[in-house]
Amino acid sequence: MQGKLDNLIVQMINENQETLKNNWLNEVNIFKEKELAGAITTLKLSEEIDQQFFELLIKHINYHDISKDGTLDQFFDQVLHTGLPLRYLTQGLQAARRVILNLLVETESDKEKLAAVYREIDRWLDPILNRVVENSSQIWERTVSIQKTALLELSAPLIPVFQNISVMPLIGSIDTERAKLIMENLLNGVIKYRSEVVLIDITGVPVVDTMVAHHIIQAADAVRLLGSTCILVGIRPEIAQTIVSLGIDLSQFPTKSTLQKGMENALEITNQQLISNK
Amino acid sequence: MDIQSCVEVRNEWDIVSARQLGRNMAKELGFGNVDQARITTAISELARNIYLYAGRGKICIEPIDQLGKKGLRIIALDNGPGIREIRKVMEDGYTTSGGLGAGLPGVKRLMDEFSIESTVDVGTEISATKWLR
Numbered sequence: 186m187q188g189k190l191d192n193l194i195v196q197m198i199n200e201n202q203e204t205l206k207n208n209w210l211n212e213v214n215i216f217k218e219k220e221l222a223g224a225i226t227t228l229k230l231s232e233e234i235d236q237q238f239f240e241l242l243i244k245h246i247n248y249h250d251i252s253k254d255g256t257l258d259q260f261f262d263q264v265l266h267t268g269l270p271l272r273y274l275t276q277g278l279q280a281a282r283r284v285i286l287n288l289l290v291e292t293e294s295d296k297e298k299l300a301a302v303y304r305e306i307d308r309w310l311d312p313i314l315n316r317v318v319e320n321s322s323q324i325w326e327r328t329v330s331i332q333k334t335a336l337l338e339l340s341a342p343l344i345p346v347f348q349n350i351s352v353m354p355l356i357g358s359i360d361t362e363r364a365k366l367i368m369e370n371l372l373n374g375v376i377k378y379r380s381e382v383v384l385i386d387i388t389g390v391p392v393v394d395t396m397v398a399h400h401i402i403q404a405a406d407a408v409r410l411l412g413s414t415c416i417l418v419g420i421r422p423e424i425a426q427t428i429v430s431l432g433i434d435l436s437q438f439p440t441k442s443t444l445q446k447g448m449e450n451a452l453e454i455t456n457q458q459l460i461s462n463k
Numbered sequence: 464m465d466i467q468s469c470v471e472v473r474n475e476w477d478i479v480s481a482r483q484l485g486r487n488m489a490k491e492l493g494f495g496n497v498d499q500a501r502i503t504t505a506i507s508e509l510a511r512n513i514y515l516y517a518g519r520g521k522i523c524i525e526p527i528d529q530l531g532k533k534g535l536r537i538i539a540l541d542n543g544p545g546i547r548e549i550r551k552v553m554e555d556g557y558t559t560s561g562g563l564g565a566g567l568p569g570v571k572r573l574m575d576e577f578s579i580e581s582t583v584d585v586g587t588e589i590s591a592t593k594w595l596r
Contacts (some may be wrong), residue, residue, distance in 0.1 A: 358476040364521075391502070394507040395565045402563075423500035426496035430501065432555050438513060 194305060195246055197292065198285060204238055205284050212280035217273075220227070234264065235277075243282055246309070257313070261320050271321045275314060282310050341367040343374030349381040350451045352444070356389030364400035372405050375413050382451040383408055386444050389421030398433045405438045414454060418447035464495040470510075472541075473518075478510040479523040488524050489535055492595060500534060501573040502593055508566045509539035509589060515560055517543020518585070527592065534575075534594040545583040553579075 198205065213235055241257050264274060287421060289302050340363050345351045351374055355367065385401065387393065393401075405415035417440040420428075428435065441447040452458060468488065470481040487507040489499045507568035508524060520541025528533050551557050553571065558564035567589075571577040576592040 186480075281519050392503050392507050394504050394511065395563045395569060396507075396511055399563045423497040427500050427504045427573060430572045431504070431565045432572065432589050433563060433565055433569075 194289065194302060196291065198223070198246055201288055201435045202243060203273065205243075205288060209239055209277075209280055209282040210235060212284065213277055213351070214282070216276045232254065234269075238264075238277055239281070242278075245313075258316070260318070261317050262324075265321050266326055271317070274317045274321075278310060278317065282306060291389050294316070312321065337362075337366065339371045343370050343378070343380075345374075345378040345380065346448075347452070347455075347457060349379060349455045350384070350448070350457075351375070351378050351382075352384045352386060354386040354389065358392070359397045359400065361393040364397075367400065367422060368404050372407055372411065373413050375408055380413055381455050382417050383416045383417060384418050384444060384447045384451060386419040386447075387417065387424070388421070388444070390424075393424050393428060395431055395433065398435070402433075402435070402437070409438070412420070414451075416447045416450060418442070467523050467593050469521050469523040471512045471519070471521050478507060478514060481510045481524075482506050483537075485524050485537065486524075488526060489543050489593075492526055492535055494535070494595060498595075502537070505570045505573045505591055506537055509537060509591070513539060513541045513543070515557060517541035518584075520586075531587070532594060534592050536590060536592045537563060537574075539589040540586070542586040545585055545587055546581040547583055547585060549579060549581060564594075579590060 196459060237260065241260055245257055265271065283377065286303065289306075290299065293299055293302065300338075341353060341355065343351050343353045353367070353371060353374075359367070371383065374380065379405060385404070387401070390397065406419070408415040413436050417435065417438060419444055420440055439450065441450060467483055467570040470477060470484055470515070471504045472478065472481060479481065482503045484549075485551075486499055495502040505526070510522050511586045513522070519541065520543065523540065525536050525538070527536050547551055549585040552567050554564075555568050567579070570589075570591055574593050577590075580587045581587040
């Protein structure tokens with residue numbers, strides 16, 4: 186029974202392809218004007234993509250199978266990769282459902298048959314919709330996780346500069362995850378490079394609150410336990426004021442305003458000197 | 464009163480966005496560099512407290528104008544466990560999480576006005592104001 190009905194629908198859709206297409210294009214255009222107006226991506230929403238979208242849908246109605254030959258998946262991927270919003274695809278599919286149902290409602294008056302038609306269409310379209318949403322969320326998840334690792338990679342490098350002197354420049358906000366990484370890299374690096382002095386540069390840290398200060402103090406303490414000295418540099422005047430207001434005690438280790446001053450201090454501690462070669 | 468802007472605090476990244484909102488509003492109102500740093504640090508402390516102790520809540524920031532006296536108010540709201548001993552948390556060095564214990568007393572010193580209301584098992588509301596000089 187079901188298969189027969191399905192064929193009937195397919196036949197009807199094929200016969201009325203032109204009308205459906207025009208109705209669908211109308212709906213999509215209305216959506217594009219209303220929702221995507223002003224977006225930069227509007228330029229890329231060419232008629233070509235619309236045509237391709239609809240043709241693929243019709244093609245897949247004839248296949249009775251959405252995953253067949255993968256052209257629909259490819260198309261979705263392609264659309265999402267060009268930076269078109271996911272809304273374009275979901276709205277497009279919903280519009281397809283609407284125009285097809287409208288057509289069928291016009292030609293079919295028997296209630297029972299109509300209900301069956303509704304179910305049939307849903308059964309065909311819902312997996313496609315799910316597929317689209319799944320694909321796009323996968324793309325996003327992948328992007329986010331790639332960026333997260335990229336961020337962690339440049340998170341807290343320890344750079345050996347002179348013999349026994351290393352620098353750790355910190356840039357950006359420090360959260361718990363980064364704080365752990367800072368501690369690990371710092372201690373591993375101190376052993377690896379046999380650093381006597383480590384300079385932690387916080388010029389690029391926008392806010393030093395009690396949590397950040399606490400982590401820096403702990404890191405400096407741990408470095409001290411390894412027998413090395415930690416110098417905190419790059420303290421901007423406004424940061425100095427907020428640290429004082431917060432009542433944070435940083436007197437246990439030396440601090441300097443700039444990396445340059447810290448470096449001079451570090452050279453002194455390690456009994457080294459920079460000599461100009463004239 | 465002016466429009467209030469709020470940021471929901473649910474994870475560590477929300478602390479950053481609350482801070483950014485505060486910094487932008489402070490800049491717009493004409494606060495100097497040092498006061499901007501004070502305000503953002505205070506927001507950071509309050510937002511972190513919400514994240515650490517209540518799990519979720521929100522930070523609202525509003526510009527205020529009282530008879531020509533301009534300023535910025537930060538309101539931190541949560542429905543967390545509340546604070547049992549307010550007097551104690553306002554002491555320097557008191558902490559239940561192993562931190563420095565400088566957060567709330569620090570916020571009070573960073574800002575010009577400070578008030579805290581908390582009911583156990585109901586939630587906490589902290590409001591702090593900085594005046595534009």
